[in-house]
Amino acid sequence: GAGVSQTPSNKVTEKGKYVELRCDPISGHTALYWYRQSLGQGPEFLIYFQGTGAADDSGLPNDRFFAVRPEGSVSTLKIQRTERGDSAVYLCASSLSGGPVDEQFFGPGTRLTVL
């Protein structure tokens, strides 16, 4: 596709459940980023992939959060035992080759609500 896409656009779940959020980057982009935006805040970095590997996962808040990118394209953010504090918009971005040189293009986000 022409841009970064994310599915689902909205996800409502109950506390304690497991959720998966999907990101399809721009074709040919090797770098992929996940950010989390809580209400009234700016996005905060979660994890950065270069190809299939997580080059920087320092932003993941705890071990309930995990992300994969097995074929170096689509990525899935996985959240176990969801808590109400996980409610936020999860944004994905991709760039051509990573690093500060390349511009990051953002997807529309997935709004996660944990009841």
Place this chain on the structure above:
Amino acid sequence: KQEVTQIPAALSVPEGENLVLNCSFTDSAIYNLQWFRQDPGKGLTSLLLIQSSQREQTSGRLNASLDKSSGRSTLYIAASQPGDSATYLCAVILITGNQFYFGTGTSLTVIP
């Protein structure tokens, strides 16, 4: 850790006014600074990107300046329109990093 602050948090102006949004950051070792627009329930739209070696960038009615040594950037919007109503986010990338550090945004309302 890089801290990015945006002032004001919210701004309401009548249509046609010129306005300035402010962004400050604590670590001046940035590679670039970018201004984004975010509409309610939407993702981020890039407005202007300023490389650390540049002083300003212009696009249409928008002008962004960068003073890296003082850790400040401003976004100037000329002749504001109701369609400019949105949240404006400032973000920086460090020379050594890959991730954006975002401010908390300025929510702009332009009243017809």
